[in-house]
Amino acid sequence: METPATDVEFDVVNLSGSAAVELDDLPDSALGRAMKRVRRDALDHRAVNAAMFESAL
Amino acid sequence: MRDANPFVEWVVKVAQPCNLACDHCYVYELQDHTWRYKPSVMATGTADQLASRIAEHARSHALPRVRVTLHGGEPLLAGPSRIEHLLVVLRQELRGAAVCDISVQSNATLLNPLWMDLFRRHGVSVGVSLDGGRDANDRHRLARNGRSSYDSVRRGLELLRRPENKALFAGLLCTVDLANPPLKVYEALLDHEPPAVNFLLPHATWEHPPPGHDPNRTPYANWLLAVFERWYTAPHQKTGIRLFEDIMDLALGGDVRSASVGLAEADFLVVESDGTIELSDSLKVTRDGGAATGLDIFAHDFDTVARLPVVAEARRGGLAALADVCRSCEVVRLCGGGIRAHRYHPRTGFANPSVYCADLRVLTTRIRDRVVADAAALLGSAS
Numbered sequence: 001m002e003t004p005a006t007d008v009e010f011d012v013v014n015l016s017g018s019a020a021v022e023l024d025d026l027p028d029s030a031l032g033r034a035m036k037r038v039r040r041d042a043l044d045h046r047a048v049n050a051a052m053f054e055s056a057l
Numbered sequence: 058m059r060d061a062n063p064f065v066e067w068v069v070k071v072a073q074p075c076n077l078a079c080d081h082c083y084v085y086e087l088q089d090h091t092w093r094y095k096p097s098v099m100a101t102g103t104a105d106q107l108a109s110r111i112a113e114h115a116r117s118h119a120l121p122r123v124r125v126t127l128h129g130g131e132p133l134l135a136g137p138s139r140i141e142h143l144l145v146v147l148r149q150e151l152r153g154a155a156v157c158d159i160s161v162q163s164n165a166t167l168l169n170p171l172w173m174d175l176f177r178r179h180g181v182s183v184g185v186s187l188d189g190g191r192d193a194n195d196r197h198r199l200a201r202n203g204r205s206s207y208d209s210v211r212r213g214l215e216l217l218r219r220p221e222n223k224a225l226f227a228g229l230l231c232t233v234d235l236a237n238p239p240l241k242v243y244e245a246l247l248d249h250e251p252p253a254v255n256f257l258l259p260h261a262t263w264e265h266p267p268p269g270h271d272p273n274r275t276p277y278a279n280w281l282l283a284v285f286e287r288w289y290t291a292p293h294q295k296t297g298i299r300l301f302e303d304i305m306d307l308a309l310g311g312d313v314r315s316a317s318v319g320l321a322e323a324d325f326l327v328v329e330s331d332g333t334i335e336l337s338d339s340l341k342v343t344r345d346g347g348a349a350t351g352l353d354i355f356a357h358d359f360d361t362v363a364r365l366p367v368v369a370e371a372r373r374g375g376l377a378a379l380a381d382v383c384r385s386c387e388v389v390r391l392c393g394g395g396i397r398a399h400r401y402h403p404r405t406g407f408a409n410p411s412v413y414c415a416d417l418r419v420l421t422t423r424i425r426d427r428v429v430a431d432a433a434a435l436l437g438s439a440s
Contacts, residue, residue, distance in 0.1 A: 026435075027292075027435075028292075028294060029289075029291070029292060029293075029294065030288060030289045030291070030294060030301070030302075030305065031289070031305070031428060031431050031432060031435065032435075033294060033297075034302060034305040034309055034311075034428070035309060035432060037302070038309040041311060050299070050313075050314055050315075051066060051124060051126060051160070051314075052066055052314045052315060052316050052323065052325050053066060053068050053316065053325050053327075053337065053338075054255075054257060054315070054316045054317050054339065054396060055083075055230070055257065055338055056126045056128060056160065056162035056230070057160065057162065057182075057184030057227040057228045057229075057230055057253055057255060057299075
């Protein structure tokens with residue numbers, strides 16, 4: 001049987017429960033931007049809008 | 058049987074030839090030679106059929122948005138009128154069905170105000186392939202006569218950065234060469250003010266490993282981590298770096314659409330200049346015809362393509378597509394086994410870790426550990 005990817009042990013930060021941090025309060029750093037992207041996508045259920053083909057932008 | 062998930066992205070080979078002769082080009086310089094038997098440019102009738110097929114697929118799956126990338130060879134060699142015809146028929150066919158994001162991936166040497174006028178009118182974003190400053194770029198990316206391509210690329214980038222064109226500048230695509238100092242490359246790329254950068258590992262397999270391949274020293278991870286450190290610690294972001302952003306998003310529990318990292322199912326196809334339908338270009342490094350499906354847009358719709366076993370197997374996401382040793386690896390959700398072509402060995406096919414496995418493990422582990430620690434600290438300090 002196929003193992004769902006979500007069953008793999010993996011160390012991640014659970015941003016979904018991090019209501020203490022408002023998106024706008026996050027710094028304009030690489031980390032702050034990543035946290036905004038992940039939280040915004042999780043909250044809005046938006047598809048990630050980027051090319052998948054690796055040899056183009 | 059469950060219906061296959063739809064495709065949402067098409068890479069269109071509008072021109073087969075290239076005006077440069079890069080010695081690391083995966084299309085012309087490695088295992089695949091199928092380009093020799095394809096028309097040099099896509100005929101208008103083929104473009105019409107392609108637009109019709111994409112619209113048919115978008116309607117039947119109610120896709121809100123699709124993506125088309127004009128690619129080559131050098132796509133601008135197709136000429137403005139041929140390209141404009143494709144842009145017009147894509148808009149016509151998809152009107153009322155789906156939004157169509159269109160981009161072109163070019164070496165920028167042929168960009169001129171007429172091209173930019175056309176791209177502004179049709180909202181086509183432009184990605185440029187560049188390997189760094191003059192020395193780094195000219196290590197591989199030379200003109201057919203052996204001369205430097207750098208000044209021509211720089212002129213194209215200056216045109217792209219003009220205020221009237223800047224919104225169309227998608228960014229820079231850089232192939233890693235260990236001989237080029239990483240920070241020098243990164244700073245040279247930043248000089249062009251790209252809104253985004255991506256770094257590509259040279260396409261390679263277990264049969265043809267990349268230059269300097271050394272699983273004990275992980276030189277590709279070290280090269281990329283030098284850039285990551287400079288980029289990550291910058292107080293303000295001058296550009297995005299797709300590979301690092303994707304790994305960070307995965308480390309934070311997000312999803313990414315990437316063929317390079319993560320476990321997403323592939324949702325793009327390549328359509329060649331003759332209308333034949335292929336898998337990802339990178340599979341051309343495995344063997345002659347390694348990306349072929351045997352299907353074409355005249356005889357087959359994209360649902361038929363999706364049902365073809367070789368296609369279903371190649372685009373498969375999740376853990377089932379990976380080698381046993383990968384499935385139990387602690388970073389599998391981050392690296393996803395890397396690019397499928399990089400797992401290839403002539404004896405065992407794709408049931409192997411990536412030829413870059415050691416590099417990917419070091420790269421993803423370091424980025425994950427950094428991100429997890431810093432994010433926890435940031436959340437802790439804010440609560």
